[in-house]
Structures are given as C-alpha cells and as structure tokens.
Amino acid sequence: MTSNLVKSYFRMDKLPHIWCPGCGHGIVTRAVIKAIDELELDKDKVCIVSGIGCSSRAPGYLDFNTLHTTHGRALAFATGIKHANPDLEVIVITGDGDCSAIGGNHLIHAARRNIGITAVAFNNNIYGMTGGQYSPTTPTGDKGTTAPYGNIDKGFDICKLAQAAGASYTARGTVYHAQLLTRLIKNGILNKGFSIIDAVSVCPTYYGRKNKKGDAVKMMEWLKDHAVNVAAAAKLPEEKLAGKFLIGELYHNPQPEYTEEYKKITESLRRG
C-alpha cells in the first residue's frame, strides 16, 4: 500500500527508485517530504537541488521544482536560486562525498554566508554510486574498494564542520530514528539561515558488505545501539559515550540571513 504522503509528493510514474534493497535513503527522502508536509509548504515554491551520487537521485522522484546538478555543486546552484528569488524554499539533498569532499568548499561557504538553504546530507559513509570507495565520513580503519587495507584518513563530522563555518542550525538524525529525523529537518527548514541535517543512512550493499556489518536490519540495530540523543548525553559520564555518536539538535543559533541582509542594502540604496 502506497501511503498518501508518498502519493502526494512523489512523481509516482518515476518509481521504482534506483536504490538497492536495504538502502536507507528512502527513509531519509520520506523524512524530507514528511517535514515539508507538516510545514504545509507550497509545492510550487519548493526547490529541491542535489549533486551527484545515490542521494542525489532523490529529487527526480519528488514533485517539486527539482534540479539535479553536477558533483558537489548543489549548494552553489542552490545559492544562485535562493539569492535570485528568496521567496523560494530551497532544500539541498546531498551525500557525504558530494557535500564534504568534492563540494566541501561550497558547504563551508554556504554555512559562512548563513544563506537560507536547508541541506540534508544522506550520509552512508561510502561512495555508493561508483561501487564503494571510502568517503570523508568512512570511519578510520574501515574498508572501501579504494581502501583495501583499511582507511587511514580521519573522518569529517559534517555538523561540526558546518557549525565552525557559520551554519546557524546543525542536527543529526539516523534512518533508525525516522521521526526524530523528520523533526530535525522541519526545524532546519524553519531556521531562517543555513541549516544542515546529517542524516546517517545505511549502505548494506557496499559499506556494509565490505566491512562485515551484516544486513540492513543489523546496520539499523547498530544505529539504534550507538546513537545517543544529545540531551541524554549531557547527563552521561564520558566513559558511557565512548564509541557512541550524538543525534538530535546539535546547534541552533539564529543569525542574520544572507538574502535578508542583501535586501537591506538594496532598500537603503532605494531610500537614497
């Protein structure tokens, strides 16, 4: 049974999607449309912009103004759209490689400008589309097809990166904590400036298999067992947090938004 939510927001004739069995990206995509639905956004005014990779195929399935751009560049295209027409609600769907490797420069500068864009990083710790190469969020020691002896790189924390660069809202959810993820995306959209939601997904096909993480269910259980809500974490001693990762709203500090600041300049010039 297809839910009314899916019927309302998916381009039904574009399904089935290309994602592998067990992939978490469908859950993240649903969280995006659920957030849009709960906020009752006007479909005609919503633009969904993506880069390249598994995550970035999502906009093609969604019934909005949708733009599938070049690898890593979604935030730069989105910046052009938002600046040209600030009335549009611009949501970027990106992946860990797309936003923190090839698109890392655009990520930190979109955050620095605090432009009113909400980015959702479908973070599956791997380059899935090309068959399982290690990404900037592949944990150290884990394997990829280009890290056959184990990855010696250190991973990025996408939220810390964006916060340090100036994002006014950062949050992390997982595909196990689907309702929380929806709430976080909703709050990200409500934040006027740049918001990023690190949506921890699962890739059983490449990352999972290569690293003996078990099937999709096992990987979801791992998320359940290792994610600690930021509110709960505050009350826990440090040793209890070893090997765990934080989920929830990690940072929210409203700051002047880029297009509103630009508008102030235009208006002051008009007043002469």
Next chain:
Amino acid sequence: MTNRQAKLMQGNEACLEGAIAAGMRFFAGYPITPSTEIAEGASERLPLVGGKFIQMEDEIGSMAAVIGASLAGLKAMTATSGPGMSLKLENLGYASLTEIPCVIVNVQRGGPSTGLPTSPAQADIMQARWGAHGDHPAIALYPNSVSEAYSVTVTAFNLAEKYRMPVILLMDEVIGHMRERVVLPDENELQIIDRTKASVPPEEYLPYKADPDGGVPEMPAFGEGYRYHVTGLIHSENGFPTTDAEKTAILLNRLMKKIDNNLDDIIKYQEDSLDDAEIVLIAYGSTARSAKSAMDMAREQGIAVGLFRPITIWPFAEDKVKEIAGKAKKIIVPEMNLGQYRYEIERAAAGKCEVIGINRADGEIITPEDIFEKIKGVL
C-alpha cells in the same frame, strides 16, 4: 539626444553596462585579473537596479550560482579569465545540456596555467569551442572596441535567451582594460530578447519538448508553478534521465541544430575592402585593430589588402571564409596565440589559397608594423 552623451569608458565597464541594458539582474563572480572590474562594477550597479550580486567561493561555484539564478528567472552572467574559465567548463557543459541561458565573459590573458595575468592573449579560442567535455553546441562572440564591448554583450544575452544556451563573450586584456570614447545607444533603441515562457498550462508542460530539428524549448522559471525536473544526465523531453540511444541522439542532434539551422542569425562579422583584395587579413578582438591599421598602411602603398573580422568566433563563418579563400591569393591570420583560429581557417580554405599565421603568445600585442611587414614579405 541628451542621453546619448559621449563617455570615456573601459571595455570591462562597457561590457557590464551592456549586460545591465540587456536585462542582466544576477552576477556571480570570483576575483581574477583582467576581468575583475566587471565584478566590481556589478557589485555596485546591480543593487541599484534591483539586481543581485554575489562573490562566490570559487569559479566553479559562481558558474553554478549563475545557472541557478537563471532557472529562478533572472538573466545572469559571470566574468573570468583563463584559469577561472578552465574551472567554469564543468558547469558550462551543464548549462549547454540543460539549456540554461547565461553569459560567461572571458577576458583572455596569457596562459597556460596562471600564465601572464596582466598581459593580453587570444589563446582560449579553441577552449571556447571545445573546452567542456562531450559534444555540445557553442556560441562565442568577440568585440574589438569598448563600444562593441557594450553592444556585443547585449547580443550575447539575446542569443543566450533566444537559443537557451550559455554564450561566451571573449575579450582580451587590451579590450577589457582599454579606455575609449563611446556613445552608448539609447536603451529604448536596443532590441532585447527574453526567453520564451511556457505557453501551455503546467499539466501539459514538458521542459524539453521542442521541434527535433533545432527547436528551442519553452522555459518557465522555478517557482512559477511548473515543477519540472532538470538534470545533467541525458534526458527525454519530459526532463527525466534516459539511456535510450534514440532519445540521446535526438537530444544531441537538436542541441547542435539550434546552431546549425540559425547560422545567419548568429554569425556576425565585419568586412573591410574585400572586393579587390589579393591579401585578406582575418583577425578578431584587439588584433583586428592592428590588422586594420596594417591594411590602411598597405593600401596607401597600393597593396590590395582587405580585412575580415569575425565578431562571432563560434560558430565559425565557414561559408564566408571559403568564399574569401576562393578569391584571395593569400590569407594572413594574426592572433595572440600559436595558431588556433588558423587551423579552422586552413580547414575551410582547404588548399584554395595559402593561409599564413602571425603568432605571438609572449604577452606582447601584434603591432600594425608586424602585420604590415608580413604583408610585404608574402607579396
């Protein structure tokens, strides 16, 4: 005619003013010599006319922002030079395939790589045609004066909007930085072309539906209720990805035919004293100014020299060059590169007449005397 005052302007300034007159309301850029004055001017002028300027984090991002803004409904431009142009190519190809109108100014400097940042060159001629990967259509225009920097920029926007594609405006450091007396046309006298918006309701709209024989699809802006999909993957007329060989061929063929079927509309050039010319100079941009002086020097000595100046570099004025090659004894091609456009001219001349290059890629201009000496040398 009070608004037709003569002004002293720089080429880069005139380019910006032409863009604004053409309706440009979005500029994204990144600082680079010798094009920076265009970005500086845009940052000052655009908010005064209700437009938007943004300095992006890099050249790739500024090209991306331009495409995004164009999709959101604004006429958009970026400006750069060699090293930046190399970075723009990724999204230039995207704009070609997705048919997003925009203008990319390349004020050429010496290369390759960081090259000679403050010296003129004309060495990005082939890049303008073939720089982006994959088969794609290309329009590149090249003014030779400050006045033309204005008018040809207007043309660049008109062609971008009419054919829904990126248009490259080539200049060189000489044209970009030179100051000349110009009389700008009254804005009311300019012919301005805007993209065609959707003529059908959203439920009937297909974003890439057009006559397969070079048709240009209609383009509503994001936010106007059409909710369509744009992708850099090969797509069918509904805008969604396809790997179907026939649909791929239809799309690429239509993109190329947008140019091939409209050569007379797109190709602009200037002919000077060609009728009796035994030696024809083919030159563009600032080098065409030296060529004109050399021609005058030769004519004074009774040597029958003519000048053909392409304003449209791409598509190439092949028929015209063939005609010249059939009549002239020799063609001389002075250019500030090691013979890029000469390859194309030799191809068109196909042995009907000798094609001789005058080439410099050392940061120095080709002087009238250099060309005049060559004319005398080949007599």
